[in-house]
Amino acid sequence: xxxxxxxxxxxxxxxxxxxxxxxxxxxxxxxxxxxxxxxxxxxxxxxxxxxxxxxxxxxxxxxxxxxxxxxxxxxxxxxxxxxxxxxxxxxxxxxxxxxxxxxxxxxxxxxxxxxxxxxxxxxxxxxxxxxxxxxxxxxxxxxxxxxxxxxxxxxxxxxxxxxxxxxxxxxxxxxxxxxxxxxxxxxxxxxxxxxxxxxxxxxxxxxxxxxxxxxxxxxxxxxxxxxxxxxxxxxxxxxxxxxxxxxxxxxxxxxxxxxxxxxxxxxxxxxxxxxxxxxxxxxxxxxxxxxxxxxxxxxxxxxxxxxxxxxxxxxxxxxxxxxxxxxxxxxxxxxxxxxxxxxxxxxxxxxxxxxxxxxxxxxxxxxxxxxxxxxxxxxxxxxxxxxxxxxxxxxxxxxxxxxxxxxxxxxxxxxxxxxxxxxxxxxxxxxxxxxxxxxxxxxxxxx
Numbered sequence: 001x002x003x004x005x006x007x008x009x010x011x012x013x014x015x016x017x018x019x020x021x022x023x024x025x026x027x028x029x030x031x032x033x034x035x036x037x038x039x040x041x042x043x044x045x046x047x048x049x050x051x052x053x054x055x056x057x058x059x060x061x062x063x064x065x066x067x068x069x070x071x072x073x074x075x076x077x078x079x080x081x082x083x084x085x086x087x088x089x090x091x092x093x094x095x096x097x098x099x100x101x102x103x104x105x106x107x108x109x110x111x112x113x114x115x116x117x118x119x120x121x122x123x124x125x126x127x128x129x130x131x132x133x134x135x136x137x138x139x140x141x142x143x144x145x146x147x148x149x150x151x152x153x154x155x156x157x158x159x160x161x162x163x164x165x166x167x168x169x170x171x172x173x174x175x176x177x178x179x180x181x182x183x184x185x186x187x188x189x190x191x192x193x194x195x196x197x198x199x200x201x202x203x204x205x206x207x208x209x210x211x212x213x214x215x216x217x218x219x220x221x222x223x224x225x226x227x228x229x230x231x232x233x234x235x236x237x238x239x240x241x242x243x244x245x246x247x248x249x250x251x252x253x254x255x256x257x258x259x260x261x262x263x264x265x266x267x268x269x270x271x272x273x274x275x276x277x278x279x280x281x282x283x284x285x286x287x288x289x290x291x292x293x294x295x296x297x298x299x300x301x302x303x304x305x306x307x308x309x310x311x312x313x314x315x316x317x318x319x320x321x322x323x324x325x326x327x328x329x330x331x332x333x334x335x336x337x338x339x340x341x342x343x344x345x346x347x348x349x350x351x352x353x354x355x356x357x358x359x360x361x362x363x364x365x366x367x368x369x370x371x372x373x374x375x376x377x378x379x380x381x382x383x384x385x386x387x388x389x390x391x392x393x394x395x396x397x398x399x400x401x402x403x404x405x406x407x408x409x410x411x412x413x414x415x416x417x418x419x420x421x422x423x424x425x426x427x428x429x430x431x432x433x434x435x436x437x438x439x440x441x442x443x444x445x446x447x
Contacts, residue, residue: 004099005106005418009143009411010085012074013173013198013373015057016411017092019099020108020418025411026096029057031088034068037218056091064266065221066259076195077112077174082124086132093133106137106427108414113142113177113191116442126438130430137427139417140445144168144179144186146413147371151403153416159367159399165360166367167353169345169384170410171332171374173198176345178352180364190355192348196332196340198374202227204338205328213319219259222268226257226321227328229270232378234326235283235386237334243282244323252279253325259317271318279325283379329377333387346387362396370402371409 005020011031018025034055055063073085092098099105107129116122129138147168152161160166164184170177174197180190206223209216216223234240244253255276260266270276327338335342343351353364365388370381381400388398403409417423428441 004104005108005423006098006102007108007411007414007418008089009110009414011110011173011410012072012077014407015088015092016408017096017098018411018415020415020423022415023412025408025415026098027058027092028407029092030060030070031057031074031085032060032070032072033057033084033088034060034063034070034221037067037069057088058092058095060221064260064262065219065225065268066262066266067218068221069218070220074174077172077197078115078118079121079125082128086128089128089133102136103134104136106139106418106424107133107135108139108141108418108423110143110146110410110414111140112175113144113179113186113188113193116140116445119439122442123438126433126441130433135430137424137429138433139423139427140442141414141417142179142186143170143172143371143410144177144181145184146410146417147369147403148181148413149184150409150413150416151369151401154404158401159363160369160401163363163367165363166369167349167364168369168371169349169375171197171345171370171372173373176332176348176372176374178345178348180352180356180360182360187356190352192352192355194332194335194342194345194348196335196342197372198224198227201231201328201331201374204331205231205324208324208327209319209321212324214259214317216259216319222259225268228373228376230255230257230276230321231325231328232279233329233333233380233383235379235383237326237330240279240282240326241323243279244326251322252282253322254320255325256318256320259319261317329374329380332374333383344387345384346391349384349388350391365392365396366399368398368400370400371406373407375402375406 007018007020009016013031014028015031016025016028060068071084073079073081073088079085093102109129129135147170148160148166151166152158152164155161165182168179168181170179176194176196178192180187202220202223205227206217206219209223240253244251256271258269258271260268331338333344333346335344349368353361356364381402385398385400392398428444433441
């Protein structure tokens with residue numbers, strides 16, 4: 001019956017939606033609406049009117065991202081604007097190849113930990129599902145249990161599968177959670193949260209670039225692209241800071257990003273990707289000294305051709321990046337160094353595990369699973385392991401696994417659960433909601 005189950009991973013940044021039982025979601029789209037802040041100078045009245053059209057979900061990814069004003073139904077990970085969320089869902093249900101008759105379909109929906117304990121979130125959510133869209137039944141799950149289910153099924157010989165225990169670290173759009181999972185249930189007393197996620201990292205990058213080069217405070221989507229293409233995790237911050245202070249070709253982190261001009265190109269791009277990837281040699285231990293020397297000679301010749309292009313030219317709307325590339329992801333590991341009153345990710349993981357039964361500690365350290373878009377930064381897992389090792393007893397093994405696709409892992413776990421024979425019995429029906437109300441129905445999903 002999974003063909004009648006819609007799986008909806010309703011993230012603060014992106015919605016992943018599709019039919020239960022499928023391997024891939026039907027669509028991955030921004031969970032927001034967008035409208036241009038103002039018309040572009042030099043455009044005609046007709047084109048200006050067209051650019052001011054309200055864009056929803058998938059329409060945003062195809063549009064010019066310049067100076068779009070975004071409205072999101074979530075704030076700090078929780079649903080705060082159900083009317084806006086209804087408009088976005090309605091658009092997706094109409095435009096995507098999903099079951100057309102929702103009254104005979106079930107919905108598997110993801111929510112952050114403890115979200116259903118808040119009446120301001122719980123009541124509008126149930127009303128959206130049962131009253132606005134008339135779904136037959138609903139199951140609400142947290143992300144961590146779905147990630148554990150997917151990883152355990154994908155790797156039946158792994159520790160998570162054999163022990164039915166794992167620690168899921170979810171670095172999402174609005175926050176980061178460290179969640180112990182035992183027998184497919186999240187252990188609420190062990191959940192720890194950092195109020196840092198992809199949104200905070202993008203905002204930090206916008207501030208750095210706006211202070212040093214060009215004002216990009218209104219360019220959220222463009223700076224998301226810059227972050228995803230050019231930022232990476234440092235394994236040696238003092239060393240990388242020294243390199244980033246160098247001038248010319250000795251600065252392996254320097255690269256140039258070109259903003260869209262709306263005429264010749266409507267998307268931003270990295271001017272010279274070879275230049276942007278030079279820093280990789282710092283971490284490639286397999287490269288011989290001779291190969292490194294040859295690479296430096298070749299880069300010297302190549303960079304000579306781009307000497308003029310590396311200068312910032314405001315008339316061309318481009319800017320340079322140097323230490324921003326590793327300082328932005330550094331927020332997750334050392335927020336205190338940047339003036340934030342937050343523990344780092346490694347400390348968050350240790351606190352989460354220490355909240356659990358001591359018998360679970362060695363198993364949890366050996367089955368850490370990373371999910372969420374922010375874990376896609378290069379060397380994220382290696383840096384977390386280096387941070388954890390001094391904090392973990394010497395006789396414990398630390399093993400960190402990154403999902404095949406950290407962005408889709410939650411949805412894929414939901415698709416797997418929706419195809420199980422027990423799924424219907426786990427759901428709350430529309431009749432249950434009408435008889436018992438949202439408060440009593442939500443107890444089905446709160447452990």
